[in-house]
Amino acid sequence: MLSKDETAKLWKMIEPVGTGMLANWNGDFLQSRPMQLVQDEFNGSLYFFTHRSDTKVDEILHNREVNVAFSDPSKKTFVSVSGVATLVTDQSTIDTYWNDVVSAWFPEGKNSQDVALLKIDTYLAQYWDSPSSKLVQLFKITKANIKDETPNMGENKKLG
Known part of the structure; x- marks a missing residue:
């Protein structure tokens, strides 16, 4: 379970991206597909519209563990969200x-x-956030190589 601060941090990173790559086990291998977020806020659950008749629905109902990855390379922000998927068919939620x-x-x-x-429903998330410009990152990498160290490229944290 994510804390209120953790959900706020994640939403700040994934909301501008909007599209995540949903990965699930299809019975033989992992498969990913782009999915568009449809919500205006995040309380620990992500929502995506789907066709009930889509193959992914059957796959996910057989193995509900999924991952959604969000990436904003221009901001050097990357988020991985692990969770349990359920199919929602409630008309009032669809209307919302x-x-x-x-x-x-x-x-x-x-x-x-x-x-x-x-x-x-998110139970674990991890993010990488590097506020540095490409030039600063190149400098950090060069410096780390000279000193035989690992460069500090920003924040990496596991949540949940």
Whole structure:
């Protein structure tokens, strides 16, 4: 379980990215696919729309352990979120997160029996955050190589 401060830190890093790579076990190997966040705040759970009929839904229902990775290379920010996925078919929850962007993927509308949400309840997260510019990073790497040390490239922390 993540603390309130930890969820706030994660949301600050993943909200601007918006799209995460959802990885799950498909029965033979790990598979990843891009998924767009649909929420405006984060309380420890991530929400993504999906078609109930999609293969990933069956895969995830057989093995609910998933990972979602977010990356913003321009800011040197990387986040890995591990959690347990559930399928949400409750119409009021679908209504809460429905928007014009989502409707493009579901032309049959939000009341279609094929519309669902994947809810990922986070139990562990890790992030890497390097506020330095490329020039500063290059300097740190060069200095570390000269001194035979490991460069300090920013903050890395496990949460949960």
